[in-house]
Amino acid sequence: MQILTKALLDNDQLYPEKVLQFGTGNFLRAFTDWQIHEMNKQNLFNGRVVVVQSTPNGTVDMINEQDGLYTLYLQGIKDQKPVSEHEVISSVSRGLNLVNNYVEYLAMAKNPELRFIISNTTEAGITFQVEDQLHDRPQKSFPGKLTAFLYERFQVFKGDRSKGFIILPCELIEENGKELKRIVLQFARTWNLETEFIDWVEDANTFCNTLVDRIVPGFPKDTIKEKTEELGYIDKLVVVGEQFHLFVIEGPEFVKEEFPAEKAGLNVHVVDDLSSYRLKKVKILNGAHTLMTPVSYLYGLNTVSEAVTTDVMKEYIEDTMFNEILPTLSFSKEELTNFSEDVLNRFKNPFIHHYLSSIALNSISKFKARILPTLLDYVNQFGKLPNGIVFSLSALIYFYKGKRGTEVIELVDDEETLTLFKKLWSDCDDSEMKIGDLVSNILSDERLWGLNLNEIPNLTELVTRYVVTIARLGMTEALKQLPHLKGEYNESVY
Ligand SMILES: NC(=O)c1ccc[n+]([C@@H]2O[C@H](COP(=O)([O-])OP(=O)(O)OC[C@H]3O[C@@H](n4cnc5c(N)ncnc54)[C@H](O)[C@@H]3O)[C@@H](O)[C@H]2O)c1
Numbered sequence: 001m002q003i004l005t006k007a008l009l010d011n012d013q014l015y016p017e018k019v020l021q022f023g024t025g026n027f028l029r030a031f032t033d034w035q036i037h038e039m040n041k042q043n044l045f046n047g048r049v050v051v052v053q054s055t056p057n058g059t060v061d062m063i064n065e066q067d068g069l070y071t072l073y074l075q076g077i078k079d080q081k082p083v084s085e086h087e088v089i090s091s092v093s094r095g096l097n098l099v100n101n102y103v104e105y106l107a108m109a110k111n112p113e114l115r116f117i118i119s120n121t122t123e124a125g126i127t128f129q130v131e132d133q134l135h136d137r138p139q140k141s142f143p144g145k146l147t148a149f150l151y152e153r154f155q156v157f158k159g160d161r162s163k164g165f166i167i168l169p170c171e172l173i174e175e176n177g178k179e180l181k182r183i184v185l186q187f188a189r190t191w192n193l194e195t196e197f198i199d200w201v202e203d204a205n206t207f208c209n210t211l212v213d214r215i216v217p218g219f220p221k222d223t224i225k226e227k228t229e230e231l232g233y234i235d236k237l238v239v240v241g242e243q244f245h246l247f248v249i250e251g252p253e254f255v256k257e258e259f260p261a262e263k264a265g266l267n268v269h270v271v272d273d274l275s276s277y278r279l280k281k282v283k284i285l286n287g288a289h290t291l292m293t294p295v296s297y298l299y300g301l302n303t304v305s306e307a308v309t310t311d312v313m314k315e316y317i318e319d320t321m322f323n324e325i326l327p328t329l330s331f332s333k334e335e336l337t338n339f340s341e342d343v344l345n346r347f348k349n350p351f352i353h354h355y356l357s358s359i360a361l362n363s364i365s366k367f368k369a370r371i372l373p374t375l376l377d378y379v380n381q382f383g384k385l386p387n388g389i390v391f392s393l394s395a396l397i398y399f400y401k402g403k404r405g406t407e408v409i410e411l412v413d414d415e416e417t418l419t420l421f422k423k424l425w426s427d428c429d430d431s432e433m434k435i436g437d438l439v440s441n442i443l444s445d446e447r448l449w450g451l452n453l454n455e456i457p458n459l460t461e462l463v464t465r466y467v468v469t470i471a472r473l474g475m476t477e478a479l480k481q482l483p484h485l486k487g488e489y490n491e492s493v494y
């Protein structure tokens with residue numbers, strides 16, 4: 001069987017390179033690269049993407065081996081019917097590995113048609129790294145690399161204001177565009193670059209805040225054999241995503257003209273303020289993912305669809321979403337209910353195997369960003385603890401013991417966090433006193449949570465009670481007991 005390359009395609013339209021993309025992962029290939037492909041099909045964009053790899057485990061070698069081509073499966077409910085479609089995406093021109101191809105990377109700054117910079121370097125990517133220098137090849141951080149590229153552009157076109165970029169970071173952090181710009185300017189100052197360059201970064205470039213939404217489990221490791229037979233060629237870069245997509249860009253009107261995805265019929269919106277979209281999506285969708293992961297995994301389940309369709313778990317997830325997350329949001333009840341029901345239907349997508357283990361990556365910082373604000377809002381608004389959320393926090397602490405029965409859980413988090421949990425759990429037996437000490441130690445750690453959680457009334461006691469129950473009875477039994485353990489907190493507030 002042949003590998004997917006240009007030789008297998010009839011249509012070999014060579015559009016100019018208009019987009020520089022940082023991050024070679026599944027998500028962007030199923031999201032913005034697909035959107036560009038869709039716009040190209042309608043002659044609305046007529047441009048291609050150069051993908052640059054920043055970390056050693058990227059995919060550029062495979063991208064180049066396949067002439068930038070890959071197959072995207074979009075599976076889910078479309079117009080109320082289950083749909084599975086697949087298509088070869090041809091919007092990527094080539095990939096560059098910055099360790100070997102830094103000269104080619106900087107040379108792209110000379111291309112007058114280059115207009116967009118898109119990134120998804122995970123939440124860890126948009127950071128300032130003090131050791132980065134302008135002359136490094138490459139700089140370690142993504143903003144460091146970007147600053148060096150922008151400086152090259154500024155020099156090549158002698159500060160021409162018409163040669164700046166529209167910058168669309170897709171990392172799931174608050175005000176991603178604003179934060180990226182802040183760090184680029186920090187590098188410019190740290191590297192003592194001219195004030196004219198700083199002015200050019202400010203005036204000629206548009207850093208947009210964005211919000212992305214599409215569930216992309218990535219490479220279909222379970223079904224690749226059947227898919228390869230169906231396709232009739234070998235594709236090492238197959239990506240699976242759901243049908244649903246939403247891209248909200250906070251930016252000026254001209255972005256809509258230059259990135260005419262909405263005109264192409266896609267669910268892409270250029271708006272003045274995306275905060276309400278973000279609040280709903282992160283608190284409800286990502287919040288529910290993060291909330292269910294340790295509980296469902298310890299219960300013995302492996303995927304999101306299993307979790308939202310297994311009776312006791314379904315009840316736990318829905319109860320917590322509707323009674324604890326939703327009441328902290330100030331949108332109409334109807335809007336929140338509809339949004340949550342849509343999210344639950346997306347989670348049930350029978351085609352998609354979205355592994356809880358992949359959502360579990362960096363769970364502590366995800367809990368802090370995606371659930372903790374809801375816990376705090378709930379306590380402030382209602383003067384009591386949200387039990388379902390507290391139970392998830394307890395399950396998370398137990399999850400970081402690293403065992404599901406006899407199976408070892410491959411925890412992926414930063415070194416410091418893993419070392420802390422390992423030490424605390426190795427000193428702990430199942431006695432209430434020891435677990436109480438462990439819980440109190442973890443909750444007090446401001447590096448993990450940004451504040452001392454022991455200061456929240458009754459939280460330490462309730463988490464201890466739940467962790468003890470999980471440790472002694474196991475998750476299945478603990479979950480069954482949750483309604484009784486809730487005691488006085490059991491009534492609904494919504
Ligand atoms: N998969 C989804 O369903 C989905 C949906 C919306 C948003 N996202 C966001 O996408 C990210 C994960 O991306 P993915 O699903 O494509 O995973 P992935 O592992 O396929 O890709 C991650 C990419 O980030 C790069 N990267 C990782 N750490 C980096 C760092 N410190 N600096 C620079 N680059 C770095 C990797 O090289 C890789 O190219 C998450 O941050 C998530 O919030 C994912």
Ligand SMILES: O=P(O)(O)OC[C@@H](O)[C@@H](O)[C@H](O)[C@H](O)CO
Binds near residue numbers: 213215285289358361
């Ligand atoms: O991608 P992560 O690891 O940051 O978070 C896991 C999921 O919550 C996330 O990927 C969602 O599926 C996505 O944000 C939906 O748009």
